[in-house]
Amino acid sequence: MANEPRLATNAEIEAAARMIVAAEYPIALTGAGMSVESGIPPFRGPGGLWTKYGEPPMNGYQIFLADPKKGWEDRIRRQDDELFAPLKVAKPNAGHTAMAELEQMGVLRFVITQNVDDLHRQAGHQALAEIHGNWKLVRCLECGRRFKSEEIRLDTLPPPCPRCAGMLKADTVSFGEPIPADVLRQCAEHAAHADLVILGGTSATVYPAAGFALEVKERGGKLIEVNLYESEITPLCDASLRGGAANVMPRLVAAISEIRRARLS
Numbered sequence: 001m002a003n004e005p006r007l008a009t010n011a012e013i014e015a016a017a018r019m020i021v022a023a024e025y026p027i028a029l030t031g032a033g034m035s036v037e038s039g040i041p042p043f044r045g046p047g048g049l050w051t052k053y054g055e056p057p058m059n060g061y062q063i064f065l066a067d068p069k070k071g072w073e074d075r076i077r078r079q080d081d082e083l084f085a086p087l088k089v090a091k092p093n094a095g096h097t098a099m100a101e102l103e104q105m106g107v108l109r110f111v112i113t114q115n116v117d118d119l120h121r122q123a124g125h126q127a128l129a130e131i132h133g134n135w136k137l138v139r140c141l142e143c144g145r146r147f148k149s150e151e152i153r154l155d156t157l158p159p160p161c162p163r164c165a166g167m168l169k170a171d172t173v174s175f176g177e178p179i180p181a182d183v184l185r186q187c188a189e190h191a192a193h194a195d196l197v198i199l200g201g202t203s204a205t206v207y208p209a210a211g212f213a214l215e216v217k218e219r220g221g222k223l224i225e226v227n228l229y230e231s232e233i234t235p236l237c238d239a240s241l242r243g244g245a246a247n248v249m250p251r252l253v254a255a256i257s258e259i260r261r262a263r264l265s
């Protein structure tokens with residue numbers, strides 16, 4: 001790979017750690033870069049799944065609604081595709097674990113993830129909004145409740161919601177589908193409190209997720225980027241920590257712990 005950027009220095013990590021310790025309400029926004037570090041190929045770009053298999057239709061949601069039975073049949077047939085294989089074996093990486101640790105330390109208040117891979121949950125993260133859904137869940141289009149896919153009987157398609165008999169759909173948000181209102185509301189509430197956003201493995205250019213980070217910045221909050229490469233958001237960032245989240249986040253946690261220890265002693 002050409003021009004592999006240098007990793008963030010310890011001094012850069014420490015400066016960012018000080019910003020985080022000084023913040024009242026840090027949140028994080030995470031994206032595909034964190035999944036890639038767990039072996040999940042990105043959708044776009046070289047080697048991307050959509051590059052290989054073609055982009056899903058931009059009106060996928062409308063196609064599903066027009067024939068939900070066929071939508072479910074397609075979904076069931078594709079469970080063994082290469083598209084799902086990496087998701088089935090992926091494990092949280094050190095970046096996910098470090099973020100969960102930051103939450104347990106009472107530092108990180110909320111994570112908005114654009115990833116559908118379930119890895120923040122598997123790492124033990126509690127306060128989390130999966131803005132594009134979770135591939136392991138299905139969601140009722142009537143009442144909005146979510147269920148684990150394996151708990152849903154598939155003898156009638158589309159399967160009915162066990163609670164309200166409404167129509168179930170994969171929780172992952174299709175093109176053309178509105179982001180579920182409960183998720184958006186949660187994101188908006190936490191973003192409204194936030195004065196610092198850690199951007200993990202995301203160029204923060206996909207809306208609505210990007211809007212939450214920009215809103216915090218516009219209010220005078222800080223943005224800390226953790227990413228291998230420069231991106232469109234880099235010029236707006238108060239600190240840019242080069243490296244994957246699996247490298248940078250554990251170092252950030254160590255630096256934050258050190259600063260807090262020094263303050264107590």
Ligand SMILES: [Zn+2]
Nearest residue numbers: 140143161164
């Ligand atoms: Zn329901």
